[in-house]
Amino acid sequence: MFCTNVRFIDLICELILNIRLKALYILLTLFTLFNGLKWANHFVREPYKPLDFRTYYFSSEAYWKGDNPYSDEAQIKSLHAYRDSSSIHLSNPGGFPHAGAVYAPQFIWYFGLYNLFDYKFAKYLDFALNLLSIFWIIVCIKKSNPNLKTALIALSILAFRGTWYALDTGQPLLQVFAICLWALSLYQSKSSPLLCSFLLALVSFKFTLLLPMICLLFLGKNKRPLIFYLGMVVLLNFSALLLHNNPSELLQAWSGNINKLWAYPHQFNTLNGLNIISSNLSVALKYQLNIPLNTLKLSMGIALACSYVLVVLKNKALSDGQILLFLSISNLCFGQHLIYDALVFIAFTLIAKKQGESLNPLNLLLLLFLILPIGSIADRLQFPILNFGLNVLLFLNWIWMFWDYFFKRNKAIKNAS
Numbered sequence: 530m531f532c533t534n535v536r537f538i539d540l541i542c543e544l545i546l547n548i549r550l551k552a553l554y555i556l557l558t559l560f561t562l563f564n565g566l567k568w569a570n571h572f573v574r575e576p577y578k579p580l581d582f583r584t585y586y587f588s589s590e591a592y593w594k595g596d597n598p599y600s601d602e603a604q605i606k607s608l609h610a611y612r613d614s615s616s617i618h619l620s621n622p623g624g625f626p627h628a629g630a631v632y633a634p635q636f637i638w639y640f641g642l643y644n645l646f647d648y649k650f651a652k653y654l655d656f657a658l659n660l661l662s663i664f665w666i667i668v669c670i671k672k673s674n675p676n677l678k679t680a681l682i683a684l685s686i687l688a689f690r691g692t693w694y695a696l697d698t699g700q701p702l703l704q705v706f707a708i709c710l711w712a713l714s715l716y717q718s719k720s721s722p723l724l725c726s727f728l729l730a731l732v733s734f735k736f737t738l739l740l741p742m743i744c745l746l747f748l749g750k751n752k753r754p755l756i757f758y759l760g761m762v763v764l765l766n767f768s769a770l771l772l773h774n775n776p777s778e779l780l781q782a783w784s785g786n787i788n789k790l791w792a793y794p795h796q797f798n799t800l801n802g803l804n805i806i807s808s809n810l811s812v813a814l815k816y817q818l819n820i821p822l823n824t825l826k827l828s829m830g831i832a833l834a835c836s837y838v839l840v841v842l843k844n845k846a847l848s849d850g851q852i853l854l855f856l857s858i859s860n861l862c863f864g865q866h867l868i869y870d871a872l873v874f875i876a877f878t879l880i881a882k883k884q885g886e887s888l889n890p891l892n893l894l895l896l897l898f899l900i901l902p903i904g905s906i907a908d909r910l911q912f913p914i915l916n917f918g919l920n921v922l923l924f925l926n927w928i929w930m931f932w933d934y935f936f937k938r939n940k941a942i943k944n945a946s
Contacts, residue, residue, distance in 0.1 A: 556900075557685060557688040561688045564688065567693070568693040572697070577652065580699070582699025583648075585630060589641050589643070591606065599629070601629060632701075633734045634766050635765035639731065639734060663687075666707050667679070667682050669710035672714055673714065674879060682879055690901075691868045694869050695869040702735070702869055702870060703872075706738065706872060709729065727758075741852070798819075805904055808862070809829065809862060810863065810923070811828075833860070836855070836856065836859035840855060854930070855931075868899075903919065
């Protein structure tokens with residue numbers, strides 16, 4: 530009788546899980562279609578103007594012409610040279626923060642390859658490579674976690690509105706993260722650690738995105754990949770500086786752009802083009818409270834540093850996927866990131882997911898904020914604070930993960946011993 534009851538309970542649990550899984554598939558499918566068709570309609574109706582790719586293409590070109598790649602004036606100068614051949618609309622072509630270069634100086638090597646081509650061809654080449662990158666991201670996640678269905682991985686990536694936003698703006702995130710996942714697979718298989726380091730170094734111009742991977746290299750027993758990586762990064766950045774006719778001016782302009790990037794979305798009680806798509810907690814806090822900017826910057830920096838120190842000291846019970854997942858959400862909460870960077874968090878969530886593990890209520894709420902057009906909903910409801918729901922939910926998920934990984938898990942290990 531007892532065995533019959535246990536089997537009946539197991540059957541009920543399996544049925545509930547199947548219903549929840551089907552509901553998740555339906556939700557992801559609907560928003561894959563919604564966000565995909567919304568982007569396709571925009572792509573067909575409007576000329577393709579990938580702002581982020583354009584910024585770094587012309588900033589890189591400015592560098593190779595001897596100008597300062599972090600200068601709006603140098604970028605506008607390059608833009609004007611292409612106006613006739615590329616049909617570029619020059620309304621507000623420069624102007625921080627939407628079109629100012631902020632990546633590390635080594636970006637000129639990566640985008641210098643695109644400069645070999647005319648801008649009109651280069652932007653469509655970039656678009657094609659971004660499409661391939663999305664496909665490669667899906668393949669790499671499947672390889673890292675074979676238990677997941679390919680359809681679930683693909684729908685999770687494509688239902689996310691940030692994926693389409695990154696595709697629309699020509700965001701380097703897609704290519705950078707595809708290369709990172711390739712490097713991760715090489716690192717875990719131990720087949721070619723030096724190639725892993727080289728790939729990470731090549732895309733380290735977007736260095737904040739790579740910090741979790743670098744931490745993983747640091748935690749590994751073999752330090753050669755980390756040393757080789759650091760050496761390559763130093764070489765790429767210093768060579769970019771030394772080849773420029775005025776490296777001190779370049780560094781000063783880069784620092785100024787980064788400071789502006791931090792300050793712009795932190796305008797007290799003000800909505801602008803960046804803070805409604807920012808992920809960091811400081812933006813939500815600044816919108817509600819008039820906290821001094823330096824205080825916010827310091828507190829976020831300390832929180833991010835403590836997250837990494839915690840992982841370094843308490844990583845024994847965590848898998849590589851869990852380390853990458855916790856550090857990626859730490860970056861989103863306490864670093865300077867926009868919504869499309871949450872693609873990294875989604876990917877690492879799938880990589881770290883165990884078989885039979887279901888979404889908790891906070892995960893589900895976060896998923897809804899990542900796939901729903903929150904900005905439009907906030908406008909319709911005339912409830913602007915809704916724009917910052919993503920920031921708060923990311924932080925609540927960070928607290929949940931922090932407790933689960935470093936307190937609940939450690940307590941269970943102590944009790945078992």
